[in-house]
Amino acid sequence: MSKTYLIVAEHRDGKLRRVSLEALRAATDCADAGDEIHAALLGEGLDSLAAELAGYALAQVHAIESEELRHYNPEAYVRALMPLLESLRPAGLFLGHTAIGRDLAPALAARLSAGQISDVTAIERDGGNIVFVRPLYAGKAIERKVFTAYPQVVTVRASNIPAAEPRADGGSADIAKRAEAPAADLRTVVREVVRKTAGKIDLAEARIVVSGGRGVKSAEGFRPLEELAGLLGGAVGASRGACDAGYCDYGLQIGQTGKVVTPEIYIACGISGAIQHLAGMSGSRIIVAINKDPEAPIFQIADFGIVGDLFEVVPLLTQAFRQALA
Template sequence: MSRTYLVIAEHRDGKLRQVALEALQAALLSSSEGDSFTAAILGGEGTAALAEELAGYPVSQIHLLEADGLNAYNPEAYAAALLPLLDAVRPDAVFLGHTAIGRDLAPTLAARLQAGQLSDVVAIERTGDEVSFTRPLYAGKAFEKRSFASFPWVVTVRPNNLPAAAPAENGRRADIVRTDVAAPASLRTVVKEVVRKTSGKVDLSEAKIIVSGGRGVKSADGFKPLEELASLLNGAVGASRGACDAGYCDYGMQIGQTGKVVTPEVYIACGISGAIQHLAGMSGSRVIIAINKDPEAPIFKVADYGIVGDLFEVVPLLTQEFRKALA
């Protein structure tokens, strides 16, 4: 029996998010021969170009849901657009990124489908007809494997843990079904404007390289060397809660148990002592580099490489050497 898999493709600033392609890869890994794949993209004017881009990937159909009220994420507006699509497509499984939007939207979709839900999946294995999903527990100290007893499913995928789906072979392109979505009669909330306080061109949750600062940066100006290094490496700048609480940066940059959970290829911790709450948000990084004046700082226990020194001396030297290497 063939199954239908639906991927909700997120986008930001006119570009498909990397996690959208990772969610598609998750659907591909969970499927068997003969299954079909469809995707949904929600947005306002200009979203059609994203649908054209996604059409080059291994999906058979893309549902383009357009409305002025979908320019920015609004739970009520997104639900009003997606629920009729769920009723029409009746997917056996829905995959989303484990992002702020995915975490908020997935329970609504699961309730409508009367589906089981698994969140924050970091690995998928298929053995015969059995599909197991791995997700972290206790801030990454343990992992569990779960599988669904029956269809339908709703699954959210943690960014930067699964590879992105590759473009379709032989130049195949998906059909795009365009649907103009009528605004709901009444909305309890309306998004008038989105104000971004975080700096940097790279999304923190999807960044391959993160340069993060703690209380050791001493001030808002102390982040400037970190921003220069991150910009050079095409990375993002993060922060510990201590730095955020001290007013050195916005809470949107916070990494840790009460902030964002990140899994970059390289995590450079500058002036961060390594409190357990911060480690919960970054201990899954592939390579951790710690820079701290205190040789006894807990961050060195989890770091792959440690530099004992003043970050205001070390970071500019690193920037200088990276600039030479990249030249």
């Protein structure tokens, strides 16, 4: 008997988030021949996003529009999605393991009386079972879990599962539009979202991250890191120590109590390597550590280490990359 899977696709500043395409790939890996995959978009003015998403291997894109959905509101999102979930009765629901996904997934799982597996980094097949792989204990252990019943709710960690590719045949999925009527009894209404950190690149999805710790010494000390990240098309992150010291906003924090990143290259500048920070970046493909202390724990996991003053090393790296990219 064929099954249906549903992706809740996120978007930001008029663009689909890459993690949503990774969630689509995860659903595809779980689906068998004859199964259908649908996607849900919520917000305002979704025509171009829906058309873009329809270019992927989907049976249908459901565009749910309302002024109340312009900004993420958990109560409004759950209300808007429940009629679709009751209609499709999906075997699996897939979201990105983002701030929104981590908040929305358990709420939907509770409504559906569904099991949930969070922070999935890989999907394997073991005979007739689909195995979901996720890290534990700050990446020190790996857990492999299977569901025993449907429906299933899964969140996917960014930059671990390859993103889905557009359809090769140039076809397009059907787009179903639904206007959500305003709800008078919402307990909370989000009028505006103000971002303190307005980076051009989403930290969680950046391919290159240049991160600073207490060793940057001040807010001004992040300037060389920002210059290097900008040159490489990357994002700037920080340790909790740098955030606690007031050098930068907590929106940049990477670690056990911050964001989890898995970039291609992670450049740690003035970061000692506390276990709480390693929990948020140890899965990076290549780790470069810059620290004056040759005994800093960060060097134990670094692929490349530079013992030196970051205020001397980072400008030299920036100069070298600028010459190489010229």
